Amino acid sequence: MDVAVENRKRPRPELLEISDLIVDFDPQTMARRPVVQAELVERFRAVGDPRAARIVAGMPSSKGVLDPDAVDRLLIRVHCEMQRLSEEFQHGQRVSELLHAMLAALRQCGVPTPYRIVDIGCGTGYVIRWLAARGEFGSDVELIGVDYNEALVEEAQRLSTAERLECRFEVVNAFAMDQPATVYLSTGVLHHIRGGGLAEFLREHDQDGTQAFVHYDFQPSPLARPGAWAFHYIRMREPLSCHDGVISARRAHTATTLVDAARQSSFACGMYGTHFWKLPIPRVFHTLMGMRPEVIDAFRLTLGRRSGRLGTLA
Amino acid sequence: MSFTVISLYVLATLDAMFSGVCAASGRDARINKRSYYLKAMIHGIGWGQVACVVGLLILAAALWISEDPQLAMEQMVAVGDRMVLVFGVYAAIILAFFAVRAIPSVDIRSMTSTVAFGPLTLIRPAVIVCGIGWGLAIGPGPPIIVAGILICVLMAPFRVWLNRWFDIKQWVAGPAEPAP
Numbered sequence: 001m002d003v004a005v006e007n008r009k010r011p012r013p014e015l016l017e018i019s020d021l022i023v024d025f026d027p028q029t030m031a032r033r034p035v036v037q038a039e040l041v042e043r044f045r046a047v048g049d050p051r052a053a054r055i056v057a058g059m060p061s062s063k064g065v066l067d068p069d070a071v072d073r074l075l076i077r078v079h080c081e082m083q084r085l086s087e088e089f090q091h092g093q094r095v096s097e098l099l100h101a102m103l104a105a106l107r108q109c110g111v112p113t114p115y116r117i118v119d120i121g122c123g124t125g126y127v128i129r130w131l132a133a134r135g136e137f138g139s140d141v142e143l144i145g146v147d148y149n150e151a152l153v154e155e156a157q158r159l160s161t162a163e164r165l166e167c168r169f170e171v172v173n174a175f176a177m178d179q180p181a182t183v184y185l186s187t188g189v190l191h192h193i194r195g196g197g198l199a200e201f202l203r204e205h206d207q208d209g210t211q212a213f214v215h216y217d218f219q220p221s222p223l224a225r226p227g228a229w230a231f232h233y234i235r236m237r238e239p240l241s242c243h244d245g246v247i248s249a250r251r252a253h254t255a256t257t258l259v260d261a262a263r264q265s266s267f268a269c270g271m272y273g274t275h276f277w278k279l280p281i282p283r284v285f286h287t288l289m290g291m292r293p294e295v296i297d298a299f300r301l302t303l304g305r306r307s308g309r310l311g312t313l314a
Numbered sequence: 315m316s317f318t319v320i321s322l323y324v325l326a327t328l329d330a331m332f333s334g335v336c337a338a339s340g341r342d343a344r345i346n347k348r349s350y351y352l353k354a355m356i357h358g359i360g361w362g363q364v365a366c367v368v369g370l371l372i373l374a375a376a377l378w379i380s381e382d383p384q385l386a387m388e389q390m391v392a393v394g395d396r397m398v399l400v401f402g403v404y405a406a407i408i409l410a411f412f413a414v415r416a417i418p419s420v421d422i423r424s425m426t427s428t429v430a431f432g433p434l435t436l437i438r439p440a441v442i443v444c445g446i447g448w449g450l451a452i453g454p455g456p457p458i459i460v461a462g463i464l465i466c467v468l469m470a471p472f473r474v475w476l477n478r479w480f481d482i483k484q485w486v487a488g489p490a491e492p493a494p
Contacts, residue, residue, distance in 0.1 A: 084340035088427040090420040092345075097420065124343050133345040159343050227428070234435050235340065237477065276421055284428065 014047045015251050017244040018055055019078065020192060022071050025148045030171055032150075034065040055239050072151030078241045079124040079152060082188075085235060089284060091187065091216070092130030098214060098272070098287070099131070101306070102183060103141065105298035106211055111182070113140035118181035120174040121189040122147050125156030125167070132165035143167035144181070146174045180207035183214065190217040190258065190288065191251045198253070199261040205290065206265050212291045213267065218252035219274065219286035225249055227284070258288040268293045268313040278308065289313065315387075318394040325401045326369075327362050329438075330472065332408075334358020336435065337476040361476055369465050376461035389458050393449035400445035408434055439470040 021040055024033040037056065044053035060070040086092065103115055117137075119128045122145030132143050147153050148171065156169040170177075174184065184205055193201050205213045218224060228249035232242045255271045262269035267290030274286045291299060291313060300307045338354030373390060380386035411430040415423050446466045450459055 080343045081340040083343050088431070089424040093420050094424075126343070126345075129345050155343070159345075163344055163346060165345070230436060231428075231432055234432055237340065237481075276425070284424075 013049075015247050016044065016047055016049065016052065017192070017247050017251070018044075018052050018240050019075060019244050022056065022059065022066055023068075023075070023149060027148075027173070030148060030150075030173075032068055034068075035071075037061045037064055037066050040066070051239075052243055055243060072149070074238065074240065075149065075152060076124065076155050078238050078244075079126075079155075081236050081238060081241045082245075083124065083126045085231065086126050086187070088235075091285075092127060092134060095127055095185065095187075095214070095216070096131055096135045097306070099135070099137075099183065099185075101302040101304070102212055102214070102291075102299060103137070104302040105295050106182070108298040108302070109295050111211055111295070114142055115140060115182040116142045116144060116179060117183045117185060118174055118177070119143075119145040120184055120186040121192075122156060122169065123149075123152050125153075125160060125169050127185065127187055128167045128169070129156070129160050129163070129165055132160065132167035133163060145169040146172050146177070148173075175204040175207065180209050182209060183212045184210065185214050187216045187285075188218065188248065190215050190253055191248055194251075198257070199264045202262045202290070203265050205267065211295060213289070214272075215258075215288040216285045217258075217288070218249045219282050219284065220249075220252045220254055221282040223282065224252065224284075255286060255288075262288055262290050263314070265290060267291055268296055270311040270313040272311065273309040274311070315391050318391050318398060321398045321402065322394055323366060325398070325405055326366055326469070327359055328405060329401075329469075330358045330362020330365065331355045332358070333362070333473045333476050336473055337480045341480065357480075358476060361472075361479070365468055365472060368468060372461045372464045372468075376457040380455060380457045382455075386455060386458060389452070389454035390461075392452055393454055393458060393462065396449040396452065397445045400441065400448050404434075404438075404441045404445075438473070442466060442470045 021043070022035055024035050025031065026033060037059065041053045041057045044050070044056060056066075059074070060067040099117065106115060107113075117128075117131070119125070122128055125145040128143045128145040131137065135143075137143070144167065145153070145156055146169070147156075150171045153169045153171050160167055160169065174181070190198065190201075202213075218228070225246065228246045232245035236242045236245060255274060259269055259271060269288070269290040272287040272289045273283055275282055289310075293313075296313050300310065303310060334354040334357050335351055337358070338351060342350050344350070376390075377383050377386050408431075411426050411434075414430075415426045417423070443466055446462045450462045454462075
């Protein structure tokens with residue numbers, strides 16, 4: 001009995017993703033900072049994650065510092081693998097359907113064009129490139145992907161140029177751009193932001209001209225951990241992808257945490273698409289949404305038959 | 315006999331084709347890559363033919379070392395018939411989910427990945443082991459049992475080998491320059 005009580009009191013070990021820690025940037029200058037391999041290995045061991053420690057210990061390094069070029073190549077491969085999951089889950093189409101309804105609502109409410117859709121933490125830009133290739137948005141919609149990682153942004157731009165897509169990618173803080181986004185978007189980013197940083201991140205969306213945000217992230221559920229393990233085991237080749245994929249699902253924020261943090265901004269916030277067809281079957285991703293209150297009624301109309309997926313926006 | 319041979323050949327070729335797609339997935343980050351996957355299917359089918367030839371050589375060797383080749387041939391066909399049953403059901407389930415996936419709904423299509431293609435990919439090696447095991451359960455002679463085990467060792471990790479080959483060939487990325 002005492003042991004059980006003691007176990008309950010013991011703090012849960014910190015869950016760390018390798019991809020968060022093998023790159024380090026100065027948030028002001030965006031300059032790359034060196035990552036000391038031994039320190040990182042020790043950090044993973046300290047949180048009881050010997051597998052991650054082994055993965056990091058096996059990465060190429062020079063004078064004890066992780067080789068930034070090798071890390072970049074690895075991250076590009078990992079993002080390519082992650083894109084496979086997005087493709088299987090029809091993520092591009094899913095985002096496109098929601099954005100079409102959102103932009104139609106903005107048009108109905110007389111919000112002036114052009115509309116700028118900014119994908120935060122875009123990685124190799126799958127969502128923005130998909131929207132550019134298949135989204136059929138008008139010429140008054142700008143599609144922009146931003147990320148801190150220059151190598152990923154360069155890869156996104158290379159892929160976009162190769163397919164002649166009308167979109168662009170920048171290494172920039174999404175909230176420090178010359179012109180703010182009309183709609184901020186992200187996929188699988190929110191769980192990387194921990195503690196008070198989440199509310200701060202969402203408050204930063206409060207910019208002149210910003211009408212809405214849509215953040216897709218893993219939905220915690222009893223099926224999430226085994227599901228993430230199975231899918232990453234089957235589909236991924238890089239050990240880093242398998243490791244971080246499962247940890248991502250375990251670190252996912254609950255809807256309550258997300259909505260509580262989002263409601264500290266001036267947007268009306270809520271969740272969208274948490275379950276399949278009103279059945280008790282959770283979706284892999286749930287969606288945190290925020291909108292200017294004056295647009296909500298129009299948005300419910302433009303959503304059409306999908307309006308049932310929209311929770312209370314307040 | 316011809317039904318058994320043709321059925322197993324078609325099933326092996328289908329498996330090899332899908333294995334090609336699986337091995338090529340997650341290596342090319344372009345959006346439009348129909349030709350890429352077509353090429354991957356062709357590579358998978360090509361390696362599937364190699365596997366079929368190796369399988370035939372194993373069976374021919376089993377026949378050659380059998381004391382009674384006529385009986386061994388009859389046993390092979392009986393084993394093959396049972397394998398066709400297991401693999402046929404597995405293939406039919408996969409193809410049925412492809413039919414479901416044709417429904418133009420984001421949710422239905424993503425659910426086919428979650429509840430069908432993912433788990434079905436996971437159990438593929440087990441299905442091969444079960445299919446061959448079910449066939450060998452009729453109790454054929456030792457050469458056929460050995461041949462069955464060798465074919466199992468050849469086909470169960472086929473996707474892993476194809477993946478390795480794609481790794482070696484560095485099947486990656488889209489074109490560096492815009493298409494003309």
